[in-house]
Amino acid sequence: MNLLLIEDDNLLGQGIHLSLSAQGHNVEWMQDGRSGLAAALQLPSDVIILDLNLPYIDGLDLLRQVRQAGIDSPVLILTARDALEDRLKGLDSGADDYLLKPFSLAELEARVRALYRRSQGRPSERLHYNNIEIDTLAREVFHEGVAISLGRKEYELLLRLVECSGQVQTRRRLAELLYKMDEEVESNALEVHVHNLRKKLGKSLIQTVRGVGYRVAKL
Missing domain, CATH: 3.40.50.2300 (Response regulator)
Structure with missing residues (x-):
C-alpha cells in the first residue's frame, strides 16, 4: 500500500x-x-x-x-x-x-x-484470481496452491493489477505505487518486475497495453 x-x-x-x-x-x-x-x-x-x-x-x-x-x-x-x-x-x-x-x-x-x-470492496484478507491466491495479511502469494517467493515491489505490483483487474494501470501510476518520491528509479525497473512476475506466475497473466501500461484480464 x-x-x-x-x-x-x-x-x-x-x-x-x-x-x-x-x-x-x-x-x-x-x-x-x-x-x-x-x-x-x-x-x-x-x-x-x-x-x-x-x-x-x-x-x-x-x-x-x-x-x-x-x-x-x-x-x-x-x-x-x-x-x-x-x-x-x-x-x-x-x-x-x-x-x-x-x-x-x-x-x-x-x-x-x-x-x-x-x-477495495473486499471482506477478507485473502484475494483470489484464477489459480492465484494472495494473502494480504501475511503478504504471501500462492500459485496453484504452491507458495511463490516475490520481492516487495513484485508483490505490490501483482496486488494492484489483480485488485484492478480489467483496468489498464499506466506506467506512471504503477511507478508512483512502487517507488517513494525521493527514490531513484531505473528506466526499465517496471519492465523487470513485470518480467519476473510473468516468469513466476505465467506469461499470459499480465497483458501489455502498448504506449500506456499493463493490466490483467477481468474475471
Whole structure:
C-alpha cells in the first residue's frame, strides 16, 4: 500500500513509519499540516493517517480541504482528543476511522488494513484470481496452491493489477505505487518486475497495453 502519514510528533511518527515500512508499505511522512496537505493533494495514497494537532494547518481543516478537492482515500485520524464531540467532528469532516492515543502499533496496522480492504470492496484478507491466491495479511502469494517467493515491489505490483483487474494501470501510476518520491528509479525497473512476475506466475497473466501500461484480464 501507499500510505501517507501526517504526524508532527517525531517519536510517534518514527515508530509508525518504521512499523508500517517493515510491513512492506510505502510510507510518506509529513510533519506539519502545510506539507501534509500538499502531499495529500499530489500523491496517490491508499490510506491517509492523520493527526489532528498539526502546525500551520489543523488536521480537521486539512481533512475538509482534501475532501473538497475530491480525494476519497480512506482517512484514519490519530488524536488525543477523546471527547465525543471531537470524534464526531472528525467523522463529519470526512474521516473513515478514529484511533485514540495512546494506541498499539498492531491496532494501527489492523485499522489501516481494514480501511484499505473496505475501500477495495473486499471482506477478507485473502484475494483470489484464477489459480492465484494472495494473502494480504501475511503478504504471501500462492500459485496453484504452491507458495511463490516475490520481492516487495513484485508483490505490490501483482496486488494492484489483480485488485484492478480489467483496468489498464499506466506506467506512471504503477511507478508512483512502487517507488517513494525521493527514490531513484531505473528506466526499465517496471519492465523487470513485470518480467519476473510473468516468469513466476505465467506469461499470459499480465497483458501489455502498448504506449500506456499493463493490466490483467477481468474475471
